[in-house]
Amino acid sequence: MYDSRYLSKVKKAIKEYDMIREGDRVVAGVSGGKDSTALLYILAQLQRHSHLRFELHAVILDIGWGEVNLDGHRALCERLGVPLTVKGHPVAQIIDKHPEKNACTLCGKIRAGVLNNTALELGANRVALGHHLDDVIETYFLNLIFTGQMKTFLPNTYLSNTDLHLIRPLVFLPEHVLVSLARREELPVVTNPCPHNGHTRRDEAKAIVSDLAVRYPDFRDKFLSALHNVSLENLWKQR
Helix, strand or coil, X not given: CCCHHHHHHHHHHHHXXXXXXXXXXXXXXXXXXXXXXXXXXXXXXXXXXXXXXXXXXXXXXECCCCCCCCHHHHHHHHHHCCCEEXXXXXXXXXXXXXXCCCHHHHHHHXXXXXXXXXXXXXXXXXXXCCCCHHHHHHHHHHHHHHCCCCCCCCCEEXXXXXXXXXXXXXXXXXXXXXXXXXXXXXXXXXXXXXXCCCCCHHHHHHHHHHHHHHHCCCHHHHHHHHHCCCCHHHCCCCC
């Protein structure tokens, strides 16, 4: 269903950060969760209801955390007319062999590498991820609390080693919008099989953001505004 309320914000993000150009080949990284599945759905809607002319291909990584039923996502891709590639890689086995390393960091790096390589195999020049506004804010607090840095990820990142652009078209949308979209459109959602799910530092950051949003209902909007209004002259000298 076409809905200008969320598509307008996605279009704004894409235009403001030059995420998709005419003739691009875009791979949507789909984990099976609500965010990446909503991303796939939204990008397919953009193909139909915007001036943007680009190719779209969905990629799902099977990383070995157990059997995951992807029938719903296969049916969704068929309905949307989007080709789907399921790429297997023994990420879980690799993590089990290196218990001394941070599991989430290692998993993220491996998955990113496999996704980017698959995108190159498919001839893509853009890789789209389902990170939303809450993810932007949570990443800021993760860096602030655990690494002592004031930073978050960029909406559009050029990867010089692969000549790919890593884009995040949902960065202007709060998570609850995607929850509502997934429910309304009955999008298929698979439960995260990772044994670390729900027990990570990101979950701690998510709790902080949720608490601030309850106290200050416009917190997310104010944070997004602050990202575009950084007063560098009022920050301390950089070491």
